[in-house]
Amino acid sequence: MNTSDIEDVRRSLRGTDPLRTDEFIGAAHDERGQYDLARIIATEPIRGRRVVLRDRFFGSRSRRRWSTVAGTVAVLVGLGAGATAAGLVPDGVVKGFHKGGSAPLEQVRTDKAVMAGQARLPSGTVWQLWIAPNKAGGDCVYTRTVAPGGKHEDGSLECSVAEARDTDPLQPIWISYKKLEGQYVVSLGVDMANAKSVKAKFGLDLTRARSMRVQLANGSAVTMPIIKGSSFDGPFASAPTSLDVVDANGRSLGHFTVKATDFCPENCQW
Amino acid sequence: MSADEDRFAELYDAHYDRVLRYAARRVDPDTARDVAAETFLVAWRRLSAVPDEPLPWLIRVAANVLANENRGRRRDLRLQARLGAHHVDAADHAGAVVGVDRVRQALEQLSARDRELLQLIGWDELDAAGAAEVLGCSARTLAVRLHRARRRLAKSLEAQDQSQPVLQIERGRA
Numbered sequence: 001m002n003t004s005d006i007e008d009v010r011r012s013l014r015g016t017d018p019l020r021t022d023e024f025i026g027a028a029h030d031e032r033g034q035y036d037l038a039r040i041i042a043t044e045p046i047r048g049r050r051v052v053l054r055d056r057f058f059g060s061r062s063r064r065r066w067s068t069v070a071g072t073v074a075v076l077v078g079l080g081a082g083a084t085a086a087g088l089v090p091d092g093v094v095k096g097f098h099k100g101g102s103a104p105l106e107q108v109r110t111d112k113a114v115m116a117g118q119a120r121l122p123s124g125t126v127w128q129l130w131i132a133p134n135k136a137g138g139d140c141v142y143t144r145t146v147a148p149g150g151k152h153e154d155g156s157l158e159c160s161v162a163e164a165r166d167t168d169p170l171q172p173i174w175i176s177y178k179k180l181e182g183q184y185v186v187s188l189g190v191d192m193a194n195a196k197s198v199k200a201k202f203g204l205d206l207t208r209a210r211s212m213r214v215q216l217a218n219g220s221a222v223t224m225p226i227i228k229g230s231s232f233d234g235p236f237a238s239a240p241t242s243l244d245v246v247d248a249n250g251r252s253l254g255h256f257t258v259k260a261t262d263f264c265p266e267n268c269q270w
Numbered sequence: 271m272s273a274d275e276d277r278f279a280e281l282y283d284a285h286y287d288r289v290l291r292y293a294a295r296r297v298d299p300d301t302a303r304d305v306a307a308e309t310f311l312v313a314w315r316r317l318s319a320v321p322d323e324p325l326p327w328l329i330r331v332a333a334n335v336l337a338n339e340n341r342g343r344r345r346d347l348r349l350q351a352r353l354g355a356h357h358v359d360a361a362d363h364a365g366a367v368v369g370v371d372r373v374r375q376a377l378e379q380l381s382a383r384d385r386e387l388l389q390l391i392g393w394d395e396l397d398a399a400g401a402a403e404v405l406g407c408s409a410r411t412l413a414v415r416l417h418r419a420r421r422r423l424a425k426s427l428e429a430q431d432q433s434q435p436v437l438q439i440e441r442g443r444a
Contacts, residue, residue: 012420013391036303040311041278
């Protein structure tokens, strides 16, 4: 290496830096820096299917993915479809979907957004899962939390590309679990044409139900039955679950035995 | 706090400012904050992949984030506005400002590839190995690229110097 080249370049560019020499020094500790740090640590490191960022920045193939959400007590599945049918997509959701970049993957058709599920935590916080198509032909999933009284809301956005739908036969259906405030949310995702509902038979005895039938929100992909889970810590996440997918006429579209693809321990958020 | 969180917090403390400054040189401050946050989100999610010497790796990720961000013309315009509103230290004098503008204009005449390399060295103060990692090339390749980019910068400066008397004549006529 010719060090004179480096020295010469630095000499030539001296004074051309658009930043002052002290600009942003200490920014890691200012309000925005600390806020971003807290938000990042609150997200979940990539495991299993969480690959969108890796895909975007490191070139591997995108896959269809889904978020796991947490909550308890009240299952409000079905309300979402009604709200979106009336065109009531909250401003916070629209803004959340627009948080992405300018790539087609993150250009979201918010007019097509549907709420796939909703839950209210004991604290009063509301969790919602919204799905909308993107310009890459895939979907974006926006996980929204609204503080009690609606005073503050937050969320995270994850997107997938179109090819994933056609080239990812491995995961037409998935199930995942998330624990919060001592209880579990079970999320089901189905990526099959004409799927309307899923009958799930869990591998372990649950507090409230060993099996349940779940209507897929808006005929799409995901819904969010919530199960009190104090008795199934630990092995629950790896217990196989039997899932039967049926269409609007009750015809079976497929039978699957799956294990959890994702599991978040207590306080795992993203 | 877990061991991962401790390690990440140290990484953030040590390098956030540099990553933010890298971004802020290329986009407006608000977008730069977003770019820095997204960069460290990638680092958090791929913590095991972050090398012992993390800054070039982080800047490479930031460059990829920026590549996405910069697709919009709107942000390019903001950058232009920022460059146009460049802060001038009180110590600067007129001659220095003219010199700065001259070098900036010369940089603008170079290819984006040359410009990025020169800025990594001159603004972001990366060493050769770091710049090579950011640009994804070997140290030997970088040395050649840097030498050529430097020569092209010198030529661009010469070309500007030669064009300057013409401008003075035009002003004189007016």
